Amino acid sequence: LLVLALAFAVACGAAAKAPPAAPPAAKAPVAGAPAATAVPPPVPAAAKATTPGKPKVNKLIMSLSTPGWETNLVWAGSIDHHSQHELVMESLVDINPQTNGYDPELASKWEMGPDGKAWTFWLNKGVQFHDNLGEFTAKDVAHSAEVMQRKDSLMAYVTNHRDIINVEIVNDYQVVIRLKNPDPDYLFYVSPGGGILMQSKAFWDAQGLEGYQKKIIGTGPYRYKERADGQYVRYERLPNHWRVKADWPEFEIRWMPEDANRFAAMLAKEIHITELPRPLTDDAIRTKGLKIIKSINAANNVAVQLGGLYFTTPEKLDPSNPFTNIKVRQAMNKAIDKKEMAKAIFSDRVTISPVLGYYPNLPGWDPGWLDKYDKLYGYDLAGAKKLMAEAGYANGFKTKGFSRRVYGFPEAVDQMQAIQVYWNKIGIDMVLEDLDTAKVTAIFRDRAASNIMRSVTPSYKPVSTQLRLFNYKKGSAHIFEDQFLDSKFEELQLIVDSAPRDKLLREMGTHKLEQFETISLYFYFIEMVVDPNIVDKWPFPGSDGANHGHYDLITACTTPTPCR
Numbered sequence: 111l112l113v114l115a116l117a118f119a120v121a122c123g124a125a126a127k128a129p130p131a132a133p134p135a136a137k138a139p140v141a142g143a144p145a146a147t148a149v150p151p152p153v154p155a156a157a158k159a160t161t162p163g164k165p166k167v168n169k170l171i172m173s174l175s176t177p178g179w180e181t182n183l184v185w186a187g188s189i190d191h192h193s194q195h196e197l198v199m200e201s202l203v204d205i206n207p208q209t210n211g212y213d214p215e216l217a218s219k220w221e222m223g224p225d226g227k228a229w230t231f232w233l234n235k236g237v238q239f240h241d242n243l244g245e246f247t248a249k250d251v252a253h254s255a256e257v258m259q260r261k262d263s264l265m266a267y268v269t270n271h272r273d274i275i276n277v278e279i280v281n282d283y284q285v286v287i288r289l290k291n292p293d294p295d296y297l298f299y300v301s302p303g304g305g306i307l308m309q310s311k312a313f314w315d316a317q318g319l320e321g322y323q324k325k326i327i328g329t330g331p332y333r334y335k336e337r338a339d340g341q342y343v344r345y346e347r348l349p350n351h352w353r354v355k356a357d358w359p360e361f362e363i364r365w366m367p368e369d370a371n372r373f374a375a376m377l378a379k380e381i382h383i384t385e386l387p388r389p390l391t392d393d394a395i396r397t398k399g400l401k402i403i404k405s406i407n408a409a410n411n412v413a414v415q416l417g418g419l420y421f422t423t424p425e426k427l428d429p430s431n432p433f434t435n436i437k438v439r440q441a442m443n444k445a446i447d448k449k450e451m452a453k454a455i456f457s458d459r460v461t462i463s464p465v466l467g468y469y470p471n472l473p474g475w476d477p478g479w480l481d482k483y484d485k486l487y488g489y490d491l492a493g494a495k496k497l498m499a500e501a502g503y504a505n506g507f508k509t510k511g512f513s514r515r516v517y518g519f520p521e522a523v524d525q526m527q528a529i530q531v532y533w534n535k536i537g538i539d540m541v542l543e544d545l546d547t548a549k550v551t552a553i554f555r556d557r558a559a560s561n562i563m564r565s566v567t568p569s570y571k572p573v574s575t576q577l578r579l580f581n582y583k584k585g586s587a588h589i590f591e592d593q594f595l596d597s598k599f600e601e602l603q604l605i606v607d608s609a610p611r612d613k614l615l616r617e618m619g620t621h622k623l624e625q626f627e628t629i630s631l632y633f634y635f636i637e638m639v640v641d642p643n644i645v646d647k648w649p650f651p652g653s654d655g656a657n658h659g660h661y662d663l664i665t666a667c668t669t670p671t672p673c674r
Contacts, residue, residue: 163668166644169360170664173372173381175515176365178547180339182326184307185263188551190516192305194337196654196661197345197361198240199307199328200353202231202251202300207406207649207660210570212297215353216246216308216329226292226606231300233283237352239310240333246308248285252277253311255287264551265305266579269586291603294611295572302654303571331356331662340365357666369520376400382644383664385637387520388457394639401674403645405636409652410518410567411463414511414529414629415580416442417559421592422583428560432507439626440486441497446532447489448631455524460632465619467568467576469633473608474573474615479623486623487630494536506537512550512564513542518636518657519567526565529629557588563629570653573615574602581622590627594618642672 177194179187184195202217217231237246258271265271273293278286289296298304313327326334331354332345345361364381366372372384377398386394394400416433420426432438452460464479464487498504511530516522530540540563553559568576580589582599595618602614622628636652646667650660667673 163666165357165666165668167382168358169362170358170383170644170666171362171364171381172383172661173364173366173375174385175520176340176367178551179264180337180365182324182334182337183322184305184309185258185260185265185268187264187548188266189303189305190518190547190657192302192307192654193363193659194343195307195326195328196302196330196659197332197356198326198330198334199309200330201302201307202233203297205301205303205651205653205660207651207663210407210651210653212301217300220297222294222296226294227289229287229289229296230280231285231287233285234352235283237329239312239329240327240348241313243310243312243327246310246329247282248277248279249282250308250311251285251287252279253314254306254309257309257314258306264548266586267299267305267575269584270299270304270575270578271306292606293574293603294606294608295574298572298575302659303569304575332361335360354662356662357664361661367515376639376641379641382641383648384639385518385520385658386639387455387524388459388637389455391637391639392457399642399672400639401642401672402637403640403648404638405650405652405658407570407635407652408461408469408633409636409657410569411466411469411633412460412519412525412565412567412631413463413466414526414563414565414631415466415554415587415589416628417554417562417564417589419590419592419627420557420588422596423557423591426557431560432501432503432509433561433563435501435503436626437497437501438503441494441501441536442533442538443487443626443629444490444497445494445536445538446529446629446631448487449489451525451528451532452632455521455528456632456634459637460634463630463633465623466628466630467580468573468615468619469570472570472573473612474619476616476619479619482623486626491535498536503537506539507561508539508541510562511540511542512545512562514545514547514550514564516547516565516567518569518652519565519634522565522567525631554588555586559588567657569657570651573619574611577602577615577618581618581627590622590625592625594621642674643667646673 177191179191181187200216204213204215206213216234216237218234219232221230239246255274255277273290275288275290280286300306310327313321331351332347335344335346337343342362342364347356347359369386369390373386373390375381376384391402395402418428418431418433452458462483464483468475511526513523513526526542530542533540550564577599578585579587581591581595583591583596598614598618605611636658638658644667646665648664650658
């Protein structure tokens with residue numbers, strides 16, 4: 111039905127109303143302010159109250175698309191594979207679901223040094239690793255930072271983790287992380303969004319890599335139980351956790367790549383939480399008695415990244431790649447009717463995102479970009495054809511796009527198919543290939559993506575992290591890299607004060623906008639479909655490592671009637 115509806119909308123040119131207003135601003139920015147200190151109060155024990163009553167099932171089952179990396183190793187995949195580690199492992203700081211700011215977790219407080227290169231963390235005492243592996247202390251922080259820097263690390267932010275010069279152990283409960291460059295956004299990297307999850311040095315010393323591959327060990331509210339590749343990962347609740355008491359004795363993440371199968375499993379009550387494309391979600395709410403829980407913040411922005419734009423590494427640049435022509439990039443943007451696609455695929459629950467990696471309530475945002483967007487990027491089929499002819503591609507060209515499923519973005523495949531139809535009208539023949547996330551990531555990481563594209567959904571995080579990941583020649587995603595962005599980023603790395611950082615970020619964003627670095631599309635909230643007889647609430651910010659997270663905050667519905 112979704113495909114038929116989309117085909118009808120595209121073929122008939124059905125009018126679509128403008129997207130709703132921009133998403134509301136979060137109560138606080140993602141990153142800690144670049145002041146010299148940030149010392150919140152310590153986390154009290156049992157910070158979350160236990161839900162009164164008894165859950166109606168002993169095992170909560172969440173079904174997701176199969177991740178790009180099924181692994182117990184934290185560093186052996188990009189950040190979205192951390193859904194497998196979410197329940198077992200903890201971070202130095204947590205992301206506050208309501209504000210997207212930072213809360214204490216394994217660290218009770220912290221302080222940034224005046225030069226922005228030294229971050230001191232004071233650790234909570236008495237926190238125990240699973241399986242009687244002892245207390246979490248400063249040596250585990252140093253060990254966790256070390257393994258994240260491994261040569262075989264596949265983490266999206268590995269270059270940032272390698273910026274750690276050393277971790278100085280002051281005593282068992284105090285560490286100083288020293289960086290090569292000032293970074294007032296550093297708290298992001300020691301939160302669930304940035305990837306340094308705290309791992310046991312004692313476990314590593316006892317069993318090494320082989321032990322880590324067999325079992326996830328952490329300090330979280332659930333203990334790792336078992337996995338079956340391609341099927342599920344299972345966990346069991348700790349009887350007495352230092353911080354929270356989760357509602358369910360058992361938790362299972364079940365891998366189901368097909369939307370239709372997850373939808374059917376929800377209706378059959380075989381699973382309790384999943385993600386579905388918005389038209390299916392609407393049907394589930396309207397006729398099947400299910401409900402939506404969405405991220406508290408506009409969590410992601412959708413874009414299609416054009417591979418091969420390696421202007422700062424000319425030895426990797428293919429001059430025959432049509433994407434290197436700015437008129438082609440603008441034509442590709444103007445050929446897409448974004449209002450029509452928003453209605454057909456996203457049920458109009460998205461808003462325009464002018465520049466990849468920038469959000470309205472973060473430093474660097476320029477509201478004037480939205481005023482320019484329609485002229486530069488707005489739907490204009492005749493204008494797109496004219497640009498293609500001026501670029502020397504009047505007859506179009508062939509290209510390849512990866513049609514892959516993305517965590518927190520169940521519409522990813524449908525969107526790429528719709529764009530394929532739009533581009534065909536200006537002569538671009540895009541062949542879609544279904545390739546798993548790990549292989550796609552490797553192609554882009556190796557700068558081997560000339561005339562190849564992929565759909566991405568960067569989550570709400572400090573803009574500096576996005577620029578380093580996608581635009582800096584020493585990053586790891588290698589999307590659009592040129593001398594202007596490179597020099598500006600080098601300058602940014604030396605600045606701590608907020609005002610000049612904001613100015614630099616805005617200059618870089620304007621450059622990205624005017625260079626048509628990507629097919630920049632929408633902001634959206636992550637929507638999860640839940641059974642209201644089983645699940646009551648789930649506050650999650652949308653900026654976790656796997657986009658949706660904070661699984662320990664999912665609470666049970668304990669009333670006789672559904673929790674609406």
